[in-house]
Amino acid sequence: MTQAVVKTDIGYTTTDTIMVRGLNLATEIIGTFDFVDMIFHTMLSRRPSPQEKAMVNALLVTTADHGITPSSLAARLTYIGAPEALQGAVATGLLGAGSVFLGTMQNAAEMLCDAARPLAADTDDAAIRDAVRDLIRRHKAERRAIYGVGHPIHVDGDPRVPALREVSRANGFFGVHWRMMDMIAAVLASEHGKKLPVNAVGAIAAMVAAMGLDPLIARGLSLVGRSAGLLAHILEEKEAPMAREAWELVLRADPRNVLP
Amino acid sequence: MTQAVVKTDIGYTTTDTIMVRGLNLATEIIGTFDFVDMIFHTMLSRRPSPQEKAMVNALLVTTADHGITPSSLAARLTYIGAPEALQGAVATGLLGAGSVFLGTMQNAAEMLCDAARPLAADTDDAAIRDAVRDLIRRHKAERRAIYGVGHPIHVDGDPRVPALREVSRANGFFGVHWRMMDMIAAVLASEHGKKLPVNAVGAIAAMVAAMGLDPLIARGLSLVGRSAGLLAHILEEKEAPMAREAWELVLRADPRNVLP
Amino acid sequence: MTQAVVKTDIGYTTTDTIMVRGLNLATEIIGTFDFVDMIFHTMLSRRPSPQEKAMVNALLVTTADHGITPSSLAARLTYIGAPEALQGAVATGLLGAGSVFLGTMQNAAEMLCDAARPLAADTDDAAIRDAVRDLIRRHKAERRAIYGVGHPIHVDGDPRVPALREVSRANGFFGVHWRMMDMIAAVLASEHGKKLPVNAVGAIAAMVAAMGLDPLIARGLSLVGRSAGLLAHILEEKEAPMAREAWELVLRADPRNVLP
Amino acid sequence: MTQAVVKTDIGYTTTDTIMVRGLNLATEIIGTFDFVDMIFHTMLSRRPSPQEKAMVNALLVTTADHGITPSSLAARLTYIGAPEALQGAVATGLLGAGSVFLGTMQNAAEMLCDAARPLAADTDDAAIRDAVRDLIRRHKAERRAIYGVGHPIHVDGDPRVPALREVSRANGFFGVHWRMMDMIAAVLASEHGKKLPVNAVGAIAAMVAAMGLDPLIARGLSLVGRSAGLLAHILEEKEAPMAREAWELVLRADPRNVLP
Structure with missing residues (x-):
């Protein structure tokens, strides 16, 4: 094996300069870029348009977390064992972002990108319905989940979806991916008798797909976004703890456990 | 043990509503808040002033990462083993944020908060110098590190520090904590013969302390911030890999390893 | 939703007793069980036969790690940032055990279990060859990897495989799964012109499948096993560090990085 | 900076050989070493005595886990979000091993090693009592915890401790560290009015200290040990899930959460 070049295009460092994607961090970025500018700059080597920035802010805000989720509860349970290592608690809260919760945004965005690729931007509803029927058929045949629909708690509709749809409309990103996502829920209801409204995962997948970003993003x-929500949970756990009580609550659910 | 109430004040959920710190996520937050608004809202139950927002943006931008660090290299090495689990690679890159790299911002902020607590905002330089001398003496006696100074690469001065100082000045957060941080470097140089300029950790600690935030923040x-930088590294690793080559480079440094 | 019973069959605790799978930890397990006994007891509610114990010891010993791997290098890079949080460094080294390295043992075991299910224990070689041809055809059609063959370094054969085959033979676990694994390499060579000998992943998958254990195991x-290897690396990193030098080696590979 | 040699003494690899601490993994280790042999070999370059092996087995067995702990509950909560990434769930369960749970064995072992260093093996009880009084005084003065005593559930005594004491006695490792650990509990009771019996953490710390191993070990x-217990929990979660129900139980504890 010949040793390939080992380098990143993201940046480099000298004794007096830090360069990130061709700009000087100290003199051209800090104080000029906000966080969403920096996300675009490091990932894509460009700054976002105001519309893209509004979309990404909505996405970060929506995923930041709320209340007790498996993610925030796990992070708190880690924190009470290792309060000196905040990073471990935050990492814990991220590790559940897989194929069932949160990480599923990637799967949903891949699903929408694949299915929408052959369609023109002005495709009519009939063509989208055909593509959706085909998508549902293939996923069923291959026993793959259909992502982005249904919610264990918000059974009649996820309240975040209208808000995210409005953000997409207002910023010019309501197109074929969103229409396909909405059509999936419609076809599941009308042709399969399944009430599975679009959820926040589906909405965010449609937004990322509409912006032309890699589904991994x-x-x-x-x-x-979630890392910020986890930080809020851990700060609260430090001031007003509840994780130990949550653990005891679970222990006591099995009467064989006898606590003092 | 009586079972305490198990709840969080961050939020709660009903079948049709998600509440976060007293606001309705769907109708009052999404589309209205940007990400920094949301960070303040979930952590502190209030929105930031424009000055605070500028400070936090500078802090997130600065910590996003740049080039090859132990953090980004570890994340890439995890990614090539488990590309289907992005969350594990991001978690990896965060787990090194401890007492030596990155996490040390917490230690530095605690150090500044403790030492500045008895000082008035308009304390003169002589009083700050005395406090700093005392701080250095105590840290030496207890064999605790002095945080926020020195850098293995930027030996003559960290280029991010003047930029962060300027952001702090422009937003009204250049006060006793910054002056103390600068004085630490000055006293180490003049009285201990040590050239250890303030580094980005020290600057960010001074900013967080000046804003009156918990050092944990x-x-x-x-x-x-780092999670965004890690995402950029992993996206690049997917498109233009270098981690496997980096690993081989390290292997080959020991001639006993014989690769094909 | 009716609240289901929330309990584990693994164990429970009272103020003076800890029960694990029906045995008293203090009076019936500690001092009587060795670690492999405990692994079987907690997972399967039974103790292993001497043959099973020999197999599992061989598997744990083989996966413990050796030299610089992406896993051990990532763990060391995390450790130098957070030496006070050993658990974060060990966790880091595990997080790369996905679909490419290490975790792939699960995929390989699933592949062998699926393909061997219809075959009798005394199936002749011709039937195994047919099953293998079918397996290769399906995996190619579905663009799924064939697991357990080939190695970037041990291109002419993985030295661990003969040793693991011998352990399996000696303990009565050399059967249809092992023969299928060997046949996969043989068919890839004779019919596809690909020199991809069985690797340690394939050997361990065959061992786990032969013992009738869940592929997840x-x-x-x-x-x-790896957690023990990582512990050895981190202990060495504490006494005789090399991770910082490895990082610098990678940095210097890009001449734009200028270190002091 | 001159580039230092970048290498590990743990092992190296050639195209046909894997060497671990001077032995050939394939021909000298696999099939010959059990897991505890391998732990000693990779960490310490030697095999354990039968007595050391019994001690380490007892330690691994004791820490494997039992029932619902914050560690196993967090691992299950991660698993249900990302069942395709077992490594993330195991990593989660380890990340809580910090200064409060589990990781505290390191702190306790350091405490015992420091305090016992000046004492001879045959020190009489009076000298140990003096050393313990001094230890308690120093820890109080520096507001540091005293490790290895007390348990939230086993308030009258941790049932694992007599079992571990017996293993230590039987294998010749009941000496000054164990006597000091027992004395700490005795002095806390007689002189401070505190009923804080030795717990499993204290017992394991005494065992590791008595074997002369680094407290980090x-x-x-x-x-x-815990990684094995976590594996059992995750296997059960796969077959007989309870984490989602545990999460709902916690949600329902706050009546503002309204589930369907």
Whole structure:
């Protein structure tokens, strides 16, 4: 094996300079870029348009977390064992972002990108319905999940979806991916008798697909957003703990456990 | 043990509503808040002032990462083993944020908060110098590190520090914590013969302390910022891999390893 | 939703007793069980036969790690950032056990279990060859990897495989799964012109499949074994560091990075 | 900076050989070593005595886990989000091994090693009592925890401790560290009015200290043992799930959460 060149195009460092994607971090970025600018700059070597920035902010805000989720509960349970290592608690809360929760945004975005690729931007509803029927048929045949629909709690509709649809419309990103996502829920209801409304995962997948971003970025940005929510949970756990009580509550559910 | 109430004040969920800190996520937050608004809202139950937002953006931008660090290299090495689990690679890159790299922002902020607590905002330089001398003496006696100074690469000065100082000045957060941080470097140079300029860790610690935030938030926000930088590294690793070559480069450094 | 019973059959605790799978930890397990006994007891509610114990020891020993791998290098890079949090460094080294390295034992075991299910224990070689041809055809058609063959370094044969084959033979676990694994390499060579000898992953998958264990256990036991190897690396990193030098070696490979 | 040699003494690889601490993995280790032999060999370059092996087996067995702990509950919560990434769930369960749970074995072993260093093996009880009084005084003055005593559930005594004491006695490792650990509990009771019996952490710390091993190994081996327990929990979660129900139980504890 010949040794290939080992380098990154993201940046490099000298004794007095830090360069990131061709710009000087100290003199051209800090104080000029906001966080979403920096996300685009490091990932894509360009700054976002105001519309893209609004979309990404909505996505980060939506994934930041809320209340007790498996992710925030796991992070708190780790924190109470290792309060000196905040990074381990945050990492814990991210590790559940897989094929069932959160990480599924990547799968949903891949699903939409694949299915929408052959369709023109102005495709009529009939063509989208055909593509959706085909998608549902293939996923069933291959026993793959259909992503982005249904929610264990928000059974009549995920309240975040209308808000995200509005953000997409307002910023010019309501197109074939969103229409396909909505059509999936419609066809599941009308032709399969399944009430599975679009959920936040499906909405975010449609947004990422509409912006032409790699589906991996859907999962990636949800990790960034979630890390902020986890930080809030851990700060609260430090001030007003509840994880130990949550653990005891679970222990006591089995009467064989006898606590003092 | 009486079972305490098990709840979080961050939020709760009903079948049709998600509430976060008293606001309705769908109708009052999404589309209205940007990401930094959301960070303040979930952590502190309030929105940031424009000045605070500028400070936090500078902090997130600075910690996002650049080039090859132990953190980004570890994340890439994990990614090539488990490309289907992005969350594991991002978690890996965060787990090194401890007492030596990145996490040390928390330690530095604690150090500044403790030492500055008895000082008035308009303390003169002589009083700050005395406090710094005392701080250095105590840290030496207890064999604790002095955080926020020195850098293995930027030996003559960390280029991010003037940029962060300027952001702090422009937003009204250049006060006793920054002056103390600068004085630490000055006293180490003049009285201990040690050239250890303030580094980015020290600057960010001074910023977080000046804003009156919990030192834990210094480490926490650096994790949020870093997660975005890690995402950029992993996207590049997917398109233009270098981690396997980096690994081989390390293997070949020991001539006993014989590769094909 | 009616609240289901929330309990584990693994164990429970009272103020003076800890029960694990029906045995008293203090009076019936500690001092009587060795670690492999405990692994079987907690997972399967039974103790292993001497033959099973020999197999599992061979598997744990083989996966413990050796030299610089992406896993051990990532763990060391995390350790130098957070030496106070050993658990984060060990976790890092495990997180790469996915579909490419290490975790692939699970995929290989699933592949062997699926393909061997219709075959009798005394199936002749011709029937195994047919099953293997079919397996290769299906995996190619579905663009799925064929697991357990080939190695980037041990291109002429993985030295661990004969040793693991011998352990399996000596303990009565050399049967249809092993013969299928060997046949995969043979058919790839004779019919596809590909020199891809069985590797350690394939050998361990065959061992786990032959013992009738859940394929998940293949990945799981490799995590247990690897955790011990990672501990050895981190202990060495503490006494005789090399991770910082490895990082610099990678940095210097790009001449734009200028270190002091 | 001159580039230092970048190498590990743990092992190296050629195209046809894997060497671990001077032995050929394929021809000298696999099939000959059991797992505890391998742990000693990779960490310490030697095999354990039968007595050391019995001690380490007891330690691994004790830390493997039992029932619902914060560690196993967090691992299950991660698993249900990312069942395709077992490594993330195991990593999660390890990340809580910090200064409060599990990882505290390292702190306790350090405490015992430091305090016992000046004492001869045959020190009389009076000298040990003096050393313990001094230890308690120093820890109080520096507001550091005293490790290895007390348990939230086993308030009258940890049932594992007599079993571990017996293993230590039987294998010749009941000496000054164990006597000091027992004395700490005795002095806390008689002189401070505190009923804080020795717990499993204290017992394991005494065992590791008595064997002359680095305190880091106490935390490290508990991670190895725990990884096996976590595997059992995740296998059960796959077959007979309870994590989702546990999460709902916690949600329902706050009546503002309204589930369908």
